[in-house]
Every structure is written in structure tokens, then in C-alpha cells.
Amino acid sequence: MWCKPLRISSRNCFCNNRCARHRTAAAGKFWTARQVVVNLRFAMSQVPKWFERKFDFSFPTELHPNLCIRLRGAPARLEELVRECSCEVLVRKREDKWSAQEHAGHLLDVEPLWMARVKDFVVGGSELTVADLSNRKTHEANHNARSIAEILADFRKARLRLVNCVQEKDPALFGRSLLHPRLKKPMRLVDHLYFVAEHDDHHLAWIWELIDAH
Numbered sequence: 232m233w234c235k236p237l238r239i240s241s242r243n244c245f246c247n248n249r250c251a252r253h254r255t256a257a258a259g260k261f262w263t264a265r266q267v268v269v270n271l272r273f274a275m276s277q278v279p280k281w282f283e284r285k286f287d288f289s290f291p292t293e294l295h296p297n298l299c300i301r302l303r304g305a306p307a308r309l310e311e312l313v314r315e316c317s318c319e320v321l322v323r324k325r326e327d328k329w330s331a332q333e334h335a336g337h338l339l340d341v342e343p344l345w346m347a348r349v350k351d352f353v354v355g356g357s358e359l360t361v362a363d364l365s366n367r368k369t370h371e372a373n374h375n376a377r378s379i380a381e382i383l384a385d386f387r388k389a390r391l392r393l394v395n396c397v398q399e400k401d402p403a404l405f406g407r408s409l410l411h412p413r414l415k416k417p418m419r420l421v422d423h424l425y426f427v428a429e430h431d432d433h434h435l436a437w438i439w440e441l442i443d444a445h
């Protein structure tokens with residue numbers, strides 16, 4: 232819902248000061264056409280909510296090399312995304328949500344969980360290691376105070392460790408299945424790799440959206 236005209240006064244705005252354009256105008260800034268588009272995107276993410284995702288694990292186990300290379304490529308994709316970005320844009324928060332840099336830091340924070348789950352498949356048992364669904368680690372890490380170069384280097388290192396560990400496994404292990412504690416469905420090791428790759432994409436999409444909206 233737009234206020235009209237562009238220059239807003241209490242006389243001619245019918246939005247009760249709540250529309251996005253009015254708030255920006257009230258802050259002493261008027262938008263160009265491109266800013267209108269970009270700010271609208273900034274106000275509302277197009278990235279689907281992670282916890283609402285449904286996963287289809289019916290693909291063949293033999294796809295594991297393809298998933299390994301997807302995982303192997305995540306650090307390079309992240310590096311390429313943030314390469315031209317200023318610190319200011321990287322640490323900018325949208326309301327109380329994570330900044331692009333915090334999303335990058337989160338990718339690093341969850342690597343130990345992915346590794347623990349790979350080990351669960353080796354050890355066997357019934358259920359995979361439980362995730363901290365509150366993402367406390369990322370909320371408390373203060374990734375915005377770190378350098379992006381450090382986060383990128385640590386993520387690259389952790390991800391290579393994960394991929395190298397997976398690649399050493401006997402191919403038969405990729406079909407072994409354990410219960411995923413949140414999804415409440417059986418997950419093979421190959422499904423776990425797919426899940427991690429989708430989680431990478433989820434946060435990369437967020438980062439792209441955040442840095443594209445400046």
C-alpha cells in the first residue's frame with residue numbers, strides 16, 4: 232500500500248504512517264524507483280522458511296559424489312558472493328534478523344553438527360545427533376565483530392574436513408539410515424549430504440538477498 236504523493240505530509244497520507252515508503256520518507260530519505268523495488272525486497276524475504284521445508288529422500292544412493300561436490304563448492308560460492316561487499320553492507324541487520332555476515336558465520340557454526348551426524352552413521356544406533364533449534368551458538372557468537380576473511384577461511388577449513396571425511400567412507404555406508412530427530416523420518420547418509428547442501432543454499436540465498444538489497 233503506497234502513500235501518495237511521494238512527498239508525504241500528515242495531510243495527504245492515508246496509511247497512518249505505517250507504510251514502508253512513509254517510514255523511509257519520515258527518516259528524511261526519498262526513494263528512487265530502483266530503491267523502491269530493492270527496499271520492498273529488503274522488507275520481505277523471498278527465501279522459504281527452513282523449518283517449513285519438506286524433504287524428499289527418494290533419490291538413488293549413488294548420487295553421493297554429486298552431493299559431495301555441491302558441499303565442496305559451498306566455500307567458493309560464499310566467497311564469491313561477499314567478495315565485492317563492503318563491511319557496512321555485510322554487517323547490516325534487517326530488523327532483529329541476522330546480517331549477511333551472521334548467516335556466513337552460522338554456516339561455520341553448524342559444521343560440527345554435520346560432522347557429528349556423519350559419525351553417527353559410522354557408529355550406528357537409532358537417531359542422529361540433535362540440533363540446537365534455537366541457533367544459540369550463532370546468536371551468541373557476535374560474528375559481526377569478526378572479520379569476514381576469518382569466517383570464510385574457517386568455513387573453508389571446516390567444510391574440507393567434512394567432505395574429506397565423507398569421501399573416505401565405504402560406499403555402502405551412504406545407504407545406512409538413521410532417524411532424523413526433527414523431521415521424524417529416516418535419513419540415509421546420502422540424504423544427510425543433501426540436507427546439508429540445501430541448508431547451505433538456504434543461507435546463501437539469504438546472503439544474496441541481503442547484499443543485493445543495498
Ligand code: NI
Binds near residue numbers: 337434
Ligand atoms: Ni541454518
